[in-house]
Amino acid sequence: MQKNYYQQLLFLHTIAQSGSISAAAKKLEISAAAVSKSLQTLEQEMGLPLILRTTRKLVLTEAGEKLIQQTKEAVYAIEDAFESLSSDANPPSGTVKITLPQVAFYIAIQPIYAQFCQQYPNIQLELSINNAMVDIVDHYFDLGIRFGHSIEEGMIAHQLTAPMREGLFVSKEYAQKYGVPQSIADLKNHRFIGHRFMTHNRLNPLTLNIDGEERQIALESQLIFNDTEIMMDAIIQGMGIGRIFDLRYQQLNLQQELIPVLEPYWRSFPAFYLYYFPKHQQLKRVKAVIEFLLGERSKLAKW
Structure with missing residues (x-):
């Protein structure tokens, strides 16, 4: 085996993770020319192109994707070994990548991430806000935060919030002008603020719990948003009836501004969980994030 195979594979994984040679070089703290040369050498030794170079981005070939998948655990294991052997006197450092939906950021991360950055100045947090399901291993994330029912098998998971x-x-202003619906059927006589999924580009229908079953209610909307925080602003401004997670409502102390509507029919969701591939917790920087988040759970709404 070539002595520099590990370096070449590390560079390939970093290119795939970063999306470009220049970004990979910056992360590796070496020149782009050195990264490009390493890739060319690996391709020559493999006898196959591993990355297609276009004017806009780099795309893994079938061979490149296969090589990435077959060597991913080995590269992780070597990285883990080097980090675990580092002196305990050295503070944890490096980048920790986390994928999470927008509402999870506001409920579970926003109240505490500034404190984390002060406590661990050598750790760089990279938060990727994505409402779609993301495979944290395939997309090189160290940690993920999702609803408990949507976590893949084989992951370690810790509850971060309450269900x-x-x-x-509705706002008090809206209630004074138009009243408050007293039944599900009465919703059609009110202004309803719609929500569109950013990831699927389709409307998110209103779902209510009726006699123990979740049922979708068809409503027309003059206003539709693909951002729940902007939608909440429209509710506060009296533009209509809209949806907010009760933990977010409590977190922002909106009791003086908003009135709950048809509360017996609200749809239930599980708690948010922090989850990760078992081997990831061996990295000091990842372990530091895990322990911090679990230690600060009491600061999150209704925990």
Whole structure:
């Protein structure tokens, strides 16, 4: 085996993770020319192109994707070994990548991440806000935060928040002008603020719990948003009835501004969980993030 295979594979994984040779070089703290040369050498030794170079981005070939998948655990294992052997006197450092949906950021991360950055100045947090399901191993994430029912098998998971409900709310101004719906059928006589999924580009229908079953309610909307925080602003401004997770409502102390609507029919959601591939927790920087988040759970709403 070539002595520099590990370096070449590390460079290949970093290119795939970063999306470009220049970004990989910056992360590796070497020149782009050195990264490009290493890739060319590996391709020559393999006798196959591993990356297609276009004017806009780099794309893994079938051979490149296969090589990435077959060597991913080995590269992780070597990285883990080097880090675990580092002196305990050295503070944890490096980048920790986390994927999470928007609402999870506001409920579970926003209240505490500034404190983390102060406590661990040598750790760089990279937060990727994505409401779609993301395979944390395939996409090189160290950690993920999702609803408990949507976590893949084989992951270690820790509960971060309490379970929650998707509530319906109106502003006091709206209630004074138009009243408050007293039944599900009455919703059609009110202004409803719609929500569109950013990832699937389709409307998110209103789902209510009726007699123990989740049922979708068809409603017309004059206003539709693909951002729940902007939608919440429209509710506060009296533009109509809209949805807010009850934990977010409590977190922002909106009791003085908003009125709950049809609360017995609110849809239930599981708690948010922090999850990761078992081997990832061996990295000092990842372990530091895990321990911090679990230690600060009491600061999150209704925990």
